[in-house]
Structure formats: C-alpha cells, structure tokens
Amino acid sequence: MTENPIATAVAPGYVFDGPALELGGLMTDAETLTDVRIKIPIGMLNRHGLVAGATGTGKTKTLQLIAEQLSANGVPVFAADMKGDLSGLATPGTPSEKLSARTASVGQQWTPASFPVQYFALGANGSGVPVRVSVETFGATLLARVLELNDTQESSLGLVFHYAKSAGLRLVDLGDLRAVLTYLTSAEGKADLAGLGGLSSATVGVILRELIAFADQGADAFFGQPEFDAAEFLVVEPDGRGRISLLELPNVADKPVVFSTFLMWLLADLQRTLPEVGDLDKPKLVFFFDEAHLLFDGATKDFLDTIAQTVRLIRSKGVGVFFISQSPTDIHEDVLAQLGSRIQHQLRANTPNDAKALKQTVNTYPTSSYADLGQVIQTLGIGEAIVTVMNERGAPTPVAWTRLRAPESLMGATDPATIAAAVKGSPLFATYGVAVDPADSAADTLGARTAATRAAAQEAAEAEAEAKAAAKQAKADQAASKKAHHAEEPHSPADSAMDIATKLAKNKQVQREAIKAGRSLLKKLFK
Ligand SMILES: Nc1ncnc2c1ncn2[C@@H]1O[C@H](COP(=O)(O)OP(=O)(O)OP(=O)(O)O)[C@@H](O)[C@H]1O
Numbered sequence: 001m002t003e004n005p006i007a008t009a010v011a012p013g014y015v016f017d018g019p020a021l022e023l024g025g026l027m028t029d030a031e032t033l034t035d036v037r038i039k040i041p042i043g044m045l046n047r048h049g050l051v052a053g054a055t056g057t058g059k060t061k062t063l064q065l066i067a068e069q070l071s072a073n074g075v076p077v078f079a080a081d082m083k084g085d086l087s088g089l090a091t092p093g094t095p096s097e098k099l100s101a102r103t104a105s106v107g108q109q110w111t112p113a114s115f116p117v118q119y120f121a122l123g124a125n126g127s128g129v130p131v132r133v134s135v136e137t138f139g140a141t142l143l144a145r146v147l148e149l150n151d152t153q154e155s156s157l158g159l160v161f162h163y164a165k166s167a168g169l170r171l172v173d174l175g176d177l178r179a180v181l182t183y184l185t186s187a188e189g190k191a192d193l194a195g196l197g198g199l200s201s202a203t204v205g206v207i208l209r210e211l212i213a214f215a216d217q218g219a220d221a222f223f224g225q226p227e228f229d230a231a232e233f234l235v236v237e238p239d240g241r242g243r244i245s246l247l248e249l250p251n252v253a254d255k256p257v258v259f260s261t262f263l264m265w266l267l268a269d270l271q272r273t274l275p276e277v278g279d280l281d282k283p284k285l286v287f288f289f290d291e292a293h294l295l296f297d298g299a300t301k302d303f304l305d306t307i308a309q310t311v312r313l314i315r316s317k318g319v320g321v322f323f324i325s326q327s328p329t330d331i332h333e334d335v336l337a338q339l340g341s342r343i344q345h346q347l348r349a350n351t352p353n354d355a356k357a358l359k360q361t362v363n364t365y366p367t368s369s370y371a372d373l374g375q376v377i378q379t380l381g382i383g384e385a386i387v388t389v390m391n392e393r394g395a396p397t398p399v400a401w402t403r404l405r406a407p408e409s410l411m412g413a414t415d416p417a418t419i420a421a422a423v424k425g426s427p428l429f430a431t432y433g434v435a436v437d438p439a440d441s442a443a444d445t446l447g448a449r450t451a452a453t454r455a456a457a458q459e460a461a462e463a464e465a466e467a468k469a470a471a472k473q474a475k476a477d478q479a480a481s482k483k484a485h486h487a488e489e490p491h492s493p494a495d496s497a498m499d500i501a502t503k504l505a506k507n508k509q510v511q512r513e514a515i516k517a518g519r520s521l522l523k524k525l526f527k
C-alpha cells in the first residue's frame with residue numbers, strides 16, 4: 001500500500017513508542033490519501049507548537065481536535081476562545097455526509113462526543129467565571145504593554161511600582177495605581193517623586209493620562225481581587241479526562257493588546273508558580289494561544305524577552321504552548337525557534353508581502369519529500385496542513401501533507417443559555433464570581449493619609465489662630481488694665497511690663513508648639 005516514494009519516506013518517521021495524538025492521514029498529492037497516520041507524541045507536547053494558516057483554512061478545528069484528544073488522554077487544556085466557536089467542545093458534534101466522507105477517508109471512527117469544559121471570562125464582562133489579577137501581580141512590564149507605553153515610560157512605571165512596594169502601598173486595582181500616580185504629582189508627593197531619581201513628573205503625568213483612558217475603556221473589570229489562580233486550569237475530572245478551560249473572549253476582540261497581554265500573564269503566572277518537573281510522560285497542561293500575532297505586534301524589547309523566556313522556562317514545568325496565527329512570520333524568531341511541532345494550513349501569496357512570508361515559511365522546514373513545498377502550502381485544501389512534529393528523540397519528523405481528522409464535538413458555538421447555566425453552576429463561580437475591594441489598598445491608604453493630612457493642617461491652623469487671638473486678647477487686657485491702674489491707684493510699671501512679657505512669651509510658646517505639632521504630624525503621615 002505504501003509504495004509511493006513519499007509515503008515510504010515519511011511513514012517510518014511517525015512510528016512512536018508512547019501514546020500519540022492522531023492528526024490525520026498522509027497525502028502524497030492533492031488527490032491521493034494514504035493509510036499512513038500522522039501523529040504527535042503526547043510526551044513531546046511540552047516542546048510547544050504552532051498552528052498557522054490563512055483565515056478559514058481550519059486552524060480552530062485543528063485546535064479543537066487536538067484539545068479533544070488531549071482531554072480524552074487525561075491532559076488538561078487551556079484555550080482562548082476568540083470567536084466563541086471553541087465552546088462547541090462542550091456539545092456533541094452533528095453528523096453530516098461531508099463529515100463522514102472526511103472521517104472515513106482518514107480512518108476515523110467518528111462518534112459524536114462532548115468534553116468537560118469550564119468557561120472563563122476576562123473580568124466580569126463575559127460569559128464565564130471572571131478572571132481577575134491585581135495590578136501589582138500583573139506587574140509593570142505587562143501593564144506598560146497594555147498602556148502602550150514607550151521604553152522610557154515603561155521603566156518609569158517600573159520605578160512607580162517599586163516605590164509603591166517600598167512605601168507599603170498595595171496596588172490592587174487601577175484606582176490604586178491612579179492614586180499613587182496622583183499623589184506623586186501632587187505637592188505632598190513632590191519630595192517622594194524627587195527621591196525616586198530619574199522619574200519626571202511629566203512622565204508620571206503621561207502614564208496617569210494613559211491609565212485613565214485605559215480604565216475608561218472598561219479595563220477596570222480585569223484588575224482586582226479575588227485574584228485568579230492559574231493552577232485552576234490543571235484539573236483532571238473524576239472520569240479521568242482533562243478539563244478544557246476556555247477563556248471566552250468575544251467581548252474583548254476590540255482590545256487585542258489587552259487580551260493578548262492577559263494571556264501572557266496567565267502563562268507567566270503558570271511558569272512562576274508551577275514546580276519544576278522536567279520531561280513528563282504527558283504534559284500537565286497544554287495552553288493554546290490564539291491570535292498570537294497580537295502578542296508580538298509593536299512589542300518592546302523587554303516584553304519580547306519576557307515572552308521568549310517564559311516559553312523557554314515553562315517547558316520544564318510540564319506545560320506545552322501552541323501558538324495560533326496566520327503566518328509563522330507573525331511569531332518572533334526567538335519564540336518560533338522553540339516551537340517543536342508545526343501544523344501549517346494553507347497560505348496565500350496574493351501580495352508581495354504574502355509571497356515573502358511564504359518563502360520564509362518554506363525555508364523554516366527541514367528537507368521535504370514534496371517537489372515544491374511552497375506550491376503545496378498554497379494549494380492545501382481546507383482542513384489540510386503541512387505537518388512536522390518533534391519525535392520522541394527530539395528530532396523533527398518528515399514533512400507530511402496531512403488531511404486532518406474531524407472534531408467529534410460541535411464545529412460551532414455551544415448554545416449561550418447552556419454556557420450561562422454551566423457558569424452559574426460552577427463551584428469556581430462561588431470563589432471568583434464577585435469582586436472584592438480590600439480596605440488596605442493604595443487608594444484607601446493614600447485617601448486616609450490625605451484626609452488625616454487635611455485634618456492635621458486644619459488643627460495646626462486653628463491652634464495658630466487661637467494663639468494669635470489669645471495674644472491679641474492679652475494685649476487688649478493689658479492695655480485695659482493699664483488704663484484702670486492709671487485711673488485708680490498707681491501700679492508699679494515694672495510689674496505690668498513683666499506681666500505682659502510673660503503673657504506674650506506664653507502665647508508665642510503655644511503658637512510654636514501648635515506649629516511644631518502640625519509639622520510633625522504631616523511628616524509622620526508622609527513617611
Ligand atoms: N478538520 C476539519 N474537519 C472538518 N471540517 C473542517 C476541518 N477544518 C476545517 N473545516 C471546515 O472549515 C471551516 C473553517 O475552519 P476553521 O474555523 O477552523 O478556520 P480558521 O482557520 O480557524 O479560520 P479563522 O482564521 O477565520 O478563525 C470549518 O467551519 C469547517 O467547516
């Protein structure tokens with residue numbers, strides 16, 4: 001059966017010892033499908049991957065069928081559901097003639113199936129358990145990214161975070177950061193700002209303006225507490241299947257930088273908090289990062305470094321990451337070089353830029369058995385892809401033109417009412433459903449300080465006024481008594497002079513004490 005030279009060359013590359021996910025059948029040309037099965041070893045999924053292709057060529061369905069098989073093999077999955085169509089994982093698929101033709105051709109025993117899905121949303125404005133993060137955990141680098149700050153502003157924001165931390169000012173929500181920035185640009189905060197060195201009040205002002213604009217877009221909803229614990233994604237259900245956590249994102253499609261940065265935070269959080277495990281038989285989690293080009297567009301060097309480093313380090317934490325984008329050239333080379341499995345759907349070459357991207361894509365493949373790989377990539381059918389994965393020895397498998405299997409769950413969105421009911425009924429909703437505002441965050445602390453400062457200033461002013469009034473009164477009393485003395489019996493002028501001097505000195509003393517007390521109160525407050 002495998003007489004074809006391409007099949008002969010490719011088939012041995014896809015024989016694995018351990019369990020593997022089945023992607024589909026090997027094609028030798030547009031007409032000929034062989035019985036060679038193209039697979040990815042489950043143990044190599046922490047070597048990351050890429051799913052690329054022009055719009056409508058089958059990327060999401062590929063992601064869906066991989067997620068299904070991972071779940072069935074007890075591997076939890078996280079995916080960003082950009083268009084809502086991945087929610088179909090929770091509903092059994094509907095058979096059709098077209099589907100049967102595909103499944104039969106790739107030797108798939110297709111039975112409709114649903115999978116254990118948990119829905120999440122960014123903040124409270126979506127159909128899912130709200131995912132929130134405190135501003136201080138999110139960190140200056142990622143926040144600078146969502147605020148679209150330049151390098152200088154980014155490092156200034158870093159100083160502000162550092163200041164807040166050392167001053168014991170907790171940055172929980174955007175209001176807290178706003179309070180700190182406002183304070184630093186105020187008369188009271190001037191000294192602290194100067195103490196920070198290298199931070200101009202103009203830059204702080206710019207950051208403050210960006211922050212206000214950002215909050216006005218509704219970003220407030222994503223920041224705060226209870227803070228989400230990304231370990232919630234690492235769940236194997238009682239029936240042994242891996243949980244599929246879907247971050248439902250249709251509502252933030254108009255804020256691409258925000259959601260891509262949030263995904264990056266989730267990944268960085270997993271990398272930071274999970275223990276080192278080395279290479280496991282199967283990953284603890286596979287993380288699908290959709291619309292990945294948004295992550296790299298206009299990224300600062302710091303941010304790019306963060307991505308590349310996170311992707312590098314997360315491998316030994318047992319997490320595999322798949323990036324999904326239109327073209328591999330969308331992915332920064334430092335990250336692309338780390339992606340062991342590649343599933344390339346059709347690319348078009350309509351513009352000179354497309355043609356360049358296609359050429360670059362072809363150049364990133366190991367030698368292939370196909371005469372003209374560039375031509376093949378342009379003529380791939382929908383639901384077909386050029387595949388190469390990392391074998392169990394860590395070497396790339398031969399390039400395989402693959403007809404992909406069909407997902408067994410619904411290719412389309414699950415009914416919104418079903419999603420809403422699942423969310424409300426989820427135990428996670430009890431934990432994360434309602435936002436809480438801790439009383440000791442920066443806005444409250446600074447608010448209380450400002451209130452106390454005002455009270456102290458007023459007290460000092462009142463004391464001063466009282467002291468002045470008392471001095472005036474003493475003077476008047478003295479003048480009156482002098483008059484009286486003159487009128488009645490003569491008094492020793494030395495006596496009355498002493499009297500006045502003592503009284504005046506006393507009043508001055510009160511005045512000084514009052515001012516001193518006010519000052520020390522102010523100092524204490526702004527320590
Ligand atoms: N493996 C597959 N099995 C069955 N049908 C498929 C498969 N892949 C793609 N299709 C068909 O192609 C359509 C488009 O696929 P899909 O939604 O995955 O494309 P996409 O690349 O994610 O598009 P976009 O860039 O617009 O998100 C599907 O609705 C489905 O009809």
Ligand SMILES: [Mg+2]
Binds near residue numbers: 059060061083
């Ligand atoms: Mg898609």
